[in-house]
Amino acid sequence: MNLTLRFQQLAEDLCHYGRILYNNDWSPATSSNYSARLDDQYCALTSSGKHKGELTPADILVVDWQGRAVNPEGISNRGKPSAETLLHTQIYQRYPQAGAVLHTHSRNAVLLSALWPQAELELTGWELQKAIEGQNSHESRLVIPIVDNDQNIPRMAEGLDPLLLPECRAYLIRGHGIYTWGHNLADCFRHLEALDHLCAYQLELIRLGQMESRQP
Ligand SMILES: CSCCC(=O)C(=O)COP(=O)(O)O
Numbered sequence: 074m075n076l077t078l079r080f081q082q083l084a085e086d087l088c089h090y091g092r093i094l095y096n097n098d099w100s101p102a103t104s105s106n107y108s109a110r111l112d113d114q115y116c117a118l119t120s121s122g123k124h125k126g127e128l129t130p131a132d133i134l135v136v137d138w139q140g141r142a143v144n145p146e147g148i149s150n151r152g153k154p155s156a157e158t159l160l161h162t163q164i165y166q167r168y169p170q171a172g173a174v175l176h177t178h179s180r181n182a183v184l185l186s187a188l189w190p191q192a193e194l195e196l197t198g199w200e201l202q203k204a205i206e207g208q209n210s211h212e213s214r215l216v217i218p219i220v221d222n223d224q225n226i227p228r229m230a231e232g233l234d235p236l237l238l239p240e241c242r243a244y245l246i247r248g249h250g251i252y253t254w255g256h257n258l259a260d261c262f263r264h265l266e267a268l269d270h271l272c273a274y275q276l277e278l279i280r281l282g283q284m285e286s287r288q289p
């Protein structure tokens with residue numbers, strides 16, 4: 074498939090997932106950004122400030138790994154790339170197998186990231202962990218880095234750099250949201266859905282005062 078056809082397909086797919094994520098209440102008030110890899114140089118990405126429940130293909134543009142809007146094969150590029158573009162392109166460069174990146178502001182991810190005191194969330198004991206690539210058992214350890222929020226995205230990307238280990242599939246930004254990636258949008262969405270539930274489990278344990286008995 075040539076680049077233009079692939080872009081058109083992925084732009085439709087990103088709009089489709091935008092509607093699902095908005096309807097799940099994970100992308101309120103123009104928050105969130107989504108992308109899908111086009112090839113080894115470019116990805117299709119949401120433009121900045123769009124309502125994610127009402128995305129159309131005109132709200133999707135192409136960026137290179139430096140985060141610049143480009144128009145290979147004359148693909149039209151309207152709007153401005155997401156403010157968090159560099160967090161997406163960092164993932165594509167670090168993980169050649171990553172085909173899609175979804176960032177949302179789900180209530181469970183935002184609240185847990187704000188409450189969790191440590192720099193990483195270590196999960197074990199949950200069957201749903203197996204929805205995350207590389208997790209084969211409820212006894213596996215799922216480590217999710219948590220970084221402080223920063224309006225300076227290049228600086229945040231720099232801080233994330235040493236945390237993006239080969240087995241990592243997601244991270245939390247404190248009080249802001251979650252990033253996760255996968256081979257394609259469907260895999261990525263599965264990660265996001267599982268992680269949202271896992272965050273909800275942890276929040277409920279905190280609420281019930283049960284954390285100690287669940288520490289790995
Ligand atoms: C209104 S939420 C603040 C920005 C943000 O965190 C986000 O995810 C959306 O930014 P974008 O530039 O991609 O619209």
Ligand SMILES: [Zn+2]
Nearest residue numbers: 104105249250
């Ligand atoms: Zn955000």
